[in-house]
Each structure stands twice: as C-alpha cells, then as structure tokens.
Amino acid sequence: MKPETVTKWLIRLGSTVALLAVLTGGAVDGVAQESGVVRAALVTGALPVDDPNATMWNNAAPTVFPMSPQVHWPERIQQVTVQDLTVRALHDGTQLAVLLEYEDPTEDPDDAAAIEFMVGDKKAHFAHGQPMLLVEGGPVNIWYWKSRDNKGVDLWAKGFGTLRPHEHQDVKAKGEYANGKWKVVFSRSLVTDHPDEDAQIMPGQFINIAFAVWDGRKDDAGQVIEKGSQKAVSSWWYFRAEPPPDYSGYVYAGVAAVLALGFQFVLIRKLKEGQSA
Amino acid sequence: MERALIRPIVIMGAMYAFLKFVLPNIPGSAEIPASLIILYLLLTLSGIIIFETLSAESKEAFWGPLQRFLTGDNIGRLQPLRYGILVLFPVLVGWQTYHATVPSDRPPAENRVIHPAPPGEYTGLANPVPKTPENIMQGKGFYAAFCSPCHGANFDGKGPAARGYNPPPANFADPTTIAMLQESYLFWRIKKGGVGLPIEGMPWKSAMPRWELELPDEWIWKIIMGEYDGAHQAPRTWE
Numbered sequence: 001m002k003p004e005t006v007t008k009w010l011i012r013l014g015s016t017v018a019l020l021a022v023l024t025g026g027a028v029d030g031v032a033q034e035s036g037v038v039r040a041a042l043v044t045g046a047l048p049v050d051d052p053n054a055t056m057w058n059n060a061a062p063t064v065f066p067m068s069p070q071v072h073w074p075e076r077i078q079q080v081t082v083q084d085l086t087v088r089a090l091h092d093g094t095q096l097a098v099l100l101e102y103e104d105p106t107e108d109p110d111d112a113a114a115i116e117f118m119v120g121d122k123k124a125h126f127a128h129g130q131p132m133l134l135v136e137g138g139p140v141n142i143w144y145w146k147s148r149d150n151k152g153v154d155l156w157a158k159g160f161g162t163l164r165p166h167e168h169q170d171v172k173a174k175g176e177y178a179n180g181k182w183k184v185v186f187s188r189s190l191v192t193d194h195p196d197e198d199a200q201i202m203p204g205q206f207i208n209i210a211f212a213v214w215d216g217r218k219d220d221a222g223q224v225i226e227k228g229s230q231k232a233v234s235s236w237w238y239f240r241a242e243p244p245p246d247y248s249g250y251v252y253a254g255v256a257a258v259l260a261l262g263f264q265f266v267l268i269r270k271l272k273e274g275q276s277a
Numbered sequence: 278m279e280r281a282l283i284r285p286i287v288i289m290g291a292m293y294a295f296l297k298f299v300l301p302n303i304p305g306s307a308e309i310p311a312s313l314i315i316l317y318l319l320l321t322l323s324g325i326i327i328f329e330t331l332s333a334e335s336k337e338a339f340w341g342p343l344q345r346f347l348t349g350d351n352i353g354r355l356q357p358l359r360y361g362i363l364v365l366f367p368v369l370v371g372w373q374t375y376h377a378t379v380p381s382d383r384p385p386a387e388n389r390v391i392h393p394a395p396p397g398e399y400t401g402l403a404n405p406v407p408k409t410p411e412n413i414m415q416g417k418g419f420y421a422a423f424c425s426p427c428h429g430a431n432f433d434g435k436g437p438a439a440r441g442y443n444p445p446p447a448n449f450a451d452p453t454t455i456a457m458l459q460e461s462y463l464f465w466r467i468k469k470g471g472v473g474l475p476i477e478g479m480p481w482k483s484a485m486p487r488w489e490l491e492l493p494d495e496w497i498w499k500i501i502m503g504e505y506d507g508a509h510q511a512p513r514t515w516e
Binding site: 036037065066067068069071072073074078079083123124125126127130131132133134135137204206232233234235236237238240242243246248249250252253254255256257258259260261264267268271272274275 | 348350371382385441471474482487
C-alpha cells in the first residue's frame with residue numbers, strides 16, 4: 001500500500017476522532033442546571049386525581065419552588081405565610097394530575113392555590129399575562145382552587161382586570177388539610193378543544209408554569225389578609241410531561257458502531273494488501 | 278514500540294498538558310475552551326505528520342510501525358492492546374452517536390441579557406434634582422418604602438420579598454450593576470419596570486413594577502440618588 005493512501009486514511013481517522021472530541025466537549029459545556037422544573041412522570045393506571053395521599057405520587061419527583069409576596073402591582077403585600085411550595089405531577093398520556101403541597105398553620109375557608117400556564121406560542125408576563133411595552137405577549141390559563149368550594153376553576157387572563165372563568169370548565173381540583181399542611185390535586189386532560197384559551201400539554205415539550213397561594217387567615221378586624229393580588233407568587237419555571245421512552249438513540253448508536261467496525265475492517269485489509277504487495 | 282511513534286505521542290501529551298494545566302495558570306491568562314484545545318492539538322498533529330513525512334526514511338519510520346500495529350504483523354506483546362483499540366473505537370463511535378442523537382430532556386437554555394440597551398430617549402439624561410443631603414435622604418426614604426422589600430435595606434438584592442423571584446432583584450452593592458450604569462439608565466428601568474424590557478431582557482419574567490404609574494419622575498430621580506449613596510457606588514459618566 002502506498003504511503004499516500006495510508007496518509008489519506010489516517011487523516012480521515014484523525015478528523016473523525018477530532019469531530020468526536022469536539023462533540024464531547026460541546027456536550028459537556030451545554031449541560032443545564034436542573035432546578036425549577038416540574039416533570040410529570042408517565043404512569044399507567046388511573047391517576048390519583050381525588051387522592052393527594054395516594055402512593056402513586058411517590059412515582060413523581062418533587063420540586064420545591066420558593067415563593068415571594070406579590071409586589072409587582074397594587075395592591076401589594078409585604079409578607080406571606082407560604083414560603084415554599086412542593087410540586088409533583090403525573091400523567092398517563094391523556095390526563096394530567098398536579099399535586100401542590102405547602103405548610104399553612106391554619107385551615108381557613110379562604111385558603112386558595114393556583115397554577116398558571118402560558119397559552120399559545122407567545123410569551124406571557126407572569127402577572128396575569130399583563131401587557132409588555134416592547135414585546136407582544138400572550139394570554140395565561142389559570143387553574144384555581146379554593147378551600148371553601150374545594151373544586152377547580154378554569155380561568156383565563158390577558159392583563160390586569162381581564163381575569164374571567166372559561167365557559168368550559170375543564171379543570172378539577174381537590175384539597176385535603178392535615179397536620180398543618182395543604183395538599184391540593186389539580187387535574188385536566190393534557191389537551192383540550194380550546195387551544196386559544198387553555199394550555200395544551202404535549203409530552204416532551206417544555207412549557208412555562210407559575211404558582212400562587214393565598215393564606216385565607218383573617219386579621220383581628222375580621223379581614224382576610226391574603227386575597228386578590230395580595231398573595232404568595234412564584235416566577236415562571238418549567239413544566240414537562242415526560243414522553244414515552246425513545247430508543248432510537250440506541251439504534252443510531254448501533255448503526256454507527258457497525259459502520260466504524262466496517263471502516264476498521266476495510267482499513268486493515270487495505271494495509272495488509274499493501275504489505276503483501 | 279518504535280521511537281518514531283513514541284515521540285509524537287509524548288509531544289501530543291505534553292501539548293495537551295500545557296494547554297490544559299499550564300497555560301491557564303500563567304498570570305493574565307484564562308481557561309482554554311475544549312474546542313480550542315482540540316484545534317491546537319490538531320495543528321500539532323498536522324505539524325508532526327508533515328515533519329515525519331519529510332523524507333522517505335522518516336516516512337517509513339513513522340508509518341511503518343503504525344501499519345504493522347494495525348495489521349498485527351509481528352507485534353508480539355502489543356497484540357492485546359491492538360485488540361483493545363479495535364474494540365474500543367467502534368464502541369466510542371457508538372457512544373458518541375448515542376449522545377449526539379438522543380433527544381434533550383433539559384429545559385431550553387435561557388440567555389437573558391441583564392442590562393439590555395435602553396431606548397434612545399433614555400440615554401444621557403442628567404439627574405435634574407440637585408444633589409443635596411436633603412434630597413439624598415428623601416431618596417433613601419422612598420427607597421426604603423418602595424424598593425427595599427426586594428432590593429434589600431442593605432442595597433444587596435436580599436430583601437424579604439426577593440426569595441421567590443427569578444431573575445433575582447439586582448444587587449446594587451455589586452460593582453457590576455449600577456456602578457456600570459448611568460443615572461438615565463436607572464431612570465428608564467425604574468420608570469418602565471420589568472414590562473418595559475426589550476425581548477432579550479425577557480420582560481415576562483421580571484417582577485419589577487412599572488413605577489411611572491405610581492411615582493412622579495422627581496421621586497424616581499431622588500430614589501436613584503439615594504440608591505447610589507446607600508450602595509456606596511457612583512454612576513458611570515461620560516469621561
């Protein structure tokens with residue numbers, strides 16, 4: 001075999017190895033921090049939509065979100081009861097169930113909690129999708145629960161003063177209070193017939209999620225302390241319904257390994273031919 | 278293994294060690310990105326190949342052992358190493374392909390610009406309020422009432438309402454925030470708030486109120502004065 005041919009082969013080999021190394025380096029640089037993401041685990045069997053204490057919730061990894069007093073617009077509040085919110089989620093491919101857990105020393109009829117999603121492709125401001133000055137925003141879909149009614153309310157908003165319940169109520173919710181702790185389960189089908197008003201949840205896709213909690217305790221004058229815009233809020237975080245396992249990566253890897261093996265085989269055979277010649 | 282092969286391996290190893298461990302520690306230098314290290318190593322390798330193939334003898338001395346190693350021709354004790362490499366290479370290619378093609382399960386990367394460019398009308402405005410001790414004091418009072426819940430009584434971004442907000446409230450004591458900015462920039466940010474940010478600032482995430490709806494301009498200018506004074510910073514100016 002001529003040295004030129006060997007050189008050519010080796011250059012190809014070298015560039016393949018270099019390409020692989022660059023890919024490895026890039027992959028390491030691109031790893032993002034895993035925080036602030038709710039991952040709805042894919043499960044089989046009926047979702048525990050009515051049971052915040054079901055053992056099935058152990059299949060979902062909890063994510064803890066810090067909460068702040070709502071200070072973005074009046075009426076503001078300087079202090080709130082709930083400091084942290086623990087969130088778990090499950091889905092079965094058609095239904096979604098989200099469990100919120102938080103500490104609240106008193107059980108009150110006005111205790112309430114809510115989940116907020118963006119609707120559509122446009123980014124929406126986390127404060128009820130209020131208009132932004134330089135960016136065209138979209139609406140938000142809010143799933144609301146209040147202890148007194150112990151049911152879900154499906155709401156929509158695009159800016160302050162626009163909050164209204166949907167004509168179609170797709171959200172269910174149920175809360176249980178025990179040992180100074182609220183556990184509230186929200187549930188809805190992943191997709192609905194109203195993509196302009198409801199968040200549509202596609203497994204595998206990351207969407208934005210935010211939370212709010214009201215401690216419905218009353219002050220000495222008999223006024224509810226946390227109500228309306230006076231609530232604990234979170235920022236936008238991420239939510240994803242986990243997709244079914246995808247094994248295509250193993251197939252591609254197998255094909256690539258076989259190609260590499262074939263390349264080696266051809267290279268060595270060529271080299272051997274060169275030696276015997 | 279023959280000397281002609283050991284030398285390039287040693288050179289490559291030494292080059293890698295130099296780029297990875299020595300160069301970043303030279304004063305004034307910095308960590309070198311992985312992609313740049315690969316580029317330098319490729320250049321080194323090209324140099325070695327050119328050097329080793331300058332004459333017919335050196336060419337044979339360089340390629341000969343490689344060729345014999347790959348074909349397993351009289352390599353004796355190196356045979357297990359050869360099999361190892363022949364097995365490892367396809368495995369490595371398969372492993373890399375898996376990682377390159379597997380769908381990402383990470384949330385989208387967010388490259389938020391912390392201090393985006395302000396609109397033209399908010400560049401170069403001078404603070405119209407005289408810098409008197411009384412005005413600074415008044416500004417600090419407004420700051421305590423309106424800003425400190427998030428930005429903190431110590432101007433460090435650690436107010437009692439800050440914990441849940443992402444992005445976190447700015448830390449004015451940090452030299453990379455207001456010390457790098459002009460007063461007119463702060464005037465814009467306070468007046469228009471989070472919703473006034475351009476798209477690269479991700480306005481949908483900011484909890485900063487749009488204070489122009491609640492506070493007169495004069496108060497905002499006083500707050501700016503109080504902020505700089507309290508955080509022991511000076512506004513950036515045109516030198």
